[in-house]
Amino acid sequence: MLENEITVSANWVKSLVLFAEQAGCDRHRLLDSADLTLDVFNNLQRFTMDETVKLWGACIEETGDPCFGLHLGEKVRPATFHIVGYTLMNSANLSEAFDKLNQYQRLISDGGVFQRLPTSRGVWLVYHPRPGSIPFYYHQIDAVLAAVLSFSRWVTGEVLSPIDVSLAREKPACIDEYRRIFGVEPVFDAEFDGVLISHETLALPLLEADEELCEVHESHARKRLIELESDNGVKDKVVNLLRRYMSNQDAGRAFIANKLGLSEKSLQRKLAEEGATFQGLYNDLRQRLALDYVSDTAIPLAEVALMLGFSDSSAFYRAFKRWTGNTPGDYRGSTAE
Structure with missing residues (x-):
């Protein structure tokens, strides 16, 4: 990897390919499309954003699923993000978990950041993508926002729905899937990508909340972040x-x-x-x-x-x-x- 190159955690990339395999895709064919070999795929710790986007394109084309990103995000669990997921799930409440997500997001991917925008109705979690030389597929944004909701439901044990969903993409044909997964009708052709979560929802305690265990995981996450940021020699x-x-x-x-x-x-x-x-x-x-x-x-x-x-x-x-x-x-x- 070159200095300042946008990269993505191998765990997230491998989750993408595994999900496509479960939908009937061939791993070798997907990797060929991204100019990757199996040995490289098995041993890299980080992938470039361009390699990741190529894999997304291959998965979307091979599955033929117009809601591929949405369906991938729906299946996300805390373990998908390994040490970051474990840190988040042991936080006291959703608000604290999202604070830690901002702090350790880079361990998952350099390809985007979350911004919290408080309002009287709740807090917007706005996602700002940061692509490499190849533009993102809308599926990637769908996956991120659906993953936020899936994670929230998993760690609280509640059937949660955001107040609003804003998507910069054009309105899709599979609109019913968006309604089903988000629980509300998203606003399409919007100015930004994000979900509006109520203050009450953000205050919900997490099922696995454990201050001591959270510190153990967070200590490891801090160490990994330092290693990643110093990996420039x-x-x-x-x-x-x-x-x-x-x-x-x-x-x-x-x-x-x-x-x-x-x-x-x-x-x-x-x-x-x-x-x-x-x-x-x-x-x-x-x-x-x-x-x-x-x-x-x-x-x-x-x-x-x-x-x-x-x-x-x-x-x-x-x-x-x-x-x-x-x-x-x-x-x-x-x-x-």
């Missing part, structure tokens, strides 16, 4: 690019330097300043990925060799024996026991 960028292109046998020092807009000498110098070398990072990542892939019995060993950029299986076997003292087959057998 050249070393981190090199590792992220290597994860993405490990299966490419040409992904050496020159290839990575070019991706970063640096000369090889500049890359070497910057890595040395961070106490690292390109070859050291490459070898360490390759070995760690090898252990992960070999432990996964769903991946054929011949395919592991290709995923790691080896010219053939024998070269991979020799390297693995050097790293672990075992053949890949023996190692897989021992970890499966």
